[in-house]
Amino acid sequence: MSFKSISQIAGSAMNAQTVRLNTIASNLANASTAASSEAEVYRARKPVFAAIYERAAFTEDAMPGARVQVLDVVQSTEPVRPVYEPDNPLADENGIVFYPNVNPVAEMTDMMSAARAFETNVEVLNRVKSMQQALLKLGEG
Amino acid sequence: MAINFDNVLGLHDEALRLRADRMKILASNLANVDTPGYQARDIDFAASLQRALGEGDFGLALDDGAPELLYRVPNHPSQDGNTVELAVEQAEFSQNAMDFQTSLTFITMKLRGLAKVIEG
Numbered sequence: 001m002s003f004k005s006i007s008q009i010a011g012s013a014m015n016a017q018t019v020r021l022n023t024i025a026s027n028l029a030n031a032s033t034a035a036s037s038e039a040e041v042y043r044a045r046k047p048v049f050a051a052i053y054e055r056a057a058f059t060e061d062a063m064p065g066a067r068v069q070v071l072d073v074v075q076s077t078e079p080v081r082p083v084y085e086p087d088n089p090l091a092d093e094n095g096i097v098f099y100p101n102v103n104p105v106a107e108m109t110d111m112m113s114a115a116r117a118f119e120t121n122v123e124v125l126n127r128v129k130s131m132q133q134a135l136l137k138l139g140e141g
Numbered sequence: 142m143a144i145n146f147d148n149v150l151g152l153h154d155e156a157l158r159l160r161a162d163r164m165k166i167l168a169s170n171l172a173n174v175d176t177p178g179y180q181a182r183d184i185d186f187a188a189s190l191q192r193a194l195g196e197g198d199f200g201l202a203l204d205d206g207a208p209e210l211l212y213r214v215p216n217h218p219s220q221d222g223n224t225v226e227l228a229v230e231q232a233e234f235s236q237n238a239m240d241f242q243t244s245l246t247f248i249t250m251k252l253r254g255l256a257k258v259i260e261g
Contacts, residue, residue: 002161003161005165006164006165006168009165009169009172010168010171013171013173016172016175017175048177049173050176051169051176051178051179063162063166063184063207063208065165065166065169066169066172066179067169067172068172068173068176113175114175117175117227120174120227120231121171121172124168124171124172127234127235131238131242134242134245135245138245138248139249139252
């Protein structure tokens with residue numbers, strides 16, 4: 001039976017979604033962190049997911065599953081927002097401060113999607129647990 | 142009259158194993174719901190069961206009875222090449238879990254029947 005690898009698959013997905021939630025929290029927290037130059041300003045981060053296929057030879061199983069791996073966390077290449085704020089102590093000689101390229105609306109929807117995906121995998125784990133428990137009770141009663 | 146466990150359980154033990162294996166495939170699909178380029182997979186359960194039982198016309202003697210992994214055809218292809226549709230996979234997963242329980246119940250009933258025969 002392949003219950004153990006199901007737990008590993010769901011676990012890897014939960015881990016990946018946690019990393020995603022982590023970057024979203026970081027993006028939202030720094031959404032209005034100004035900086036005095038374009039190079040210093042915070043840029044939105046995003047994780048890149050990839051599937052890792054189990055090798056059939058290792059699992060002696062005809063059907064390899066696929067876990068999730070966080071390949072990298074990349075910074076967004078969208079332009080940052082220059083804003084004219086001469087009162088800001090961080091403003092450069094032209095009175096410009098730079099704000100991050102974080103889009104709060106996109107981050108919020110991304111957060112919902114990540115939370116839903118996480119919950120789905122919790123549900124997978126629960127189901128597999130109850131299936132395994134039912135299997136252990138086979139022949140009783 | 143000899144009682145053979147294979148005859149008593151019929152196809153249910155193979156079905157149970159296949160359901161557990163399919164669970165893994167569907168769990169993989171659900172896990173990779175946000176992985177760009179991931180292609181959702183599944184097996185044809187009826188064909189796989191026939192194959193596992195050595196029935197049907199597959200022609201090749203080399204066939205080890207292992208299920209054939211197919212690709213799911215998405216209703217709406219997405220831009221990033223991912224063919225997992227969360228609702229579809231959740232429904233299949235749920236259905237598969239119920240079918241697993243059903244097979245398990247059938248086996249339990251068969252075993253209970255056997256126990257009754259033995260104990261009288």
